[in-house]
Every structure is written in C-alpha cells, then in structure tokens.
Amino acid sequence: MSGDTWRATGVPGWIARGVEHLRDGARRRRDEREMKLLETLPLAGKKQLVLVAVGGQRYLVGVSDRVDAIVPVETMQEGMVEV
Numbered sequence: 001m002s003g004d005t006w007r008a009t010g011v012p013g014w015i016a017r018g019v020e021h022l023r024d025g026a027r028r029r030r031d032e033r034e035m036k037l038l039e040t041l042p043l044a045g046k047k048q049l050v051l052v053a054v055g056g057q058r059y060l061v062g063v064s065d066r067v068d069a070i071v072p073v074e075t076m077q078e079g080m081v082e083v
Contacts, residue, residue: 033055041049050061051073062069 036053038051038053038058040051043049046064048063050063052059052061058073060069060071060073061067062071
C-alpha cells in the first residue's frame with residue numbers, strides 16, 4: 001500500500017460514508033443552534049445590552065429582568081454595524 005489514504009469500498013465503504021455524512025450533518029445543525037455571547041454592555045440599573053451570535057447571524061438583545069428587545073444586526077465594516 002502506498003502513502004495514499006485507505007478507503008473502504010463496497011458495502012463497508014457505503015456504511016462508513018453514511019456514518020460520516022450523518023456526523024457532519026449533526027455537527028452543522030449543532031453549530032446553527034448554538035448561541036454565542038459576544039459582548040455585554042451594562043446600562044443603568046439592571047439593564048444590559050448584549051450582542052449574541054446564532055447560526056452566523058448577530059443580534060442585539062436588550063435585557064433587564066426580562067428580554068425587552070431583540071434586533072438583528074448587519075455588519076457593514078470593521079467596527080461599524082447597521083441596525
């Protein structure tokens with residue numbers, strides 16, 4: 001066998017590729033559902049402005065004792081955002 005990577009063929013190869021496809025799909029779905037806290041900005045009292053990312057989209061979230069607002073954010077250039 002040369003330095004090439006060995007790859008199963010026939011039914012074992014078909015099963016291995018199916019398992020790999022399912023694993024990659026599960027990883028992609030998990031990444032789409034994952035919420036990442038990017039930054040928080042404390043405001044007056046118990047209020048905060050929070051920047052989060054979910055599935056590649058960013059949102060500004062206004063928070064006090066509850067969630068007051070959720071606004072999608074579009075990135076324009078480095079350091080600037082459009083709301």
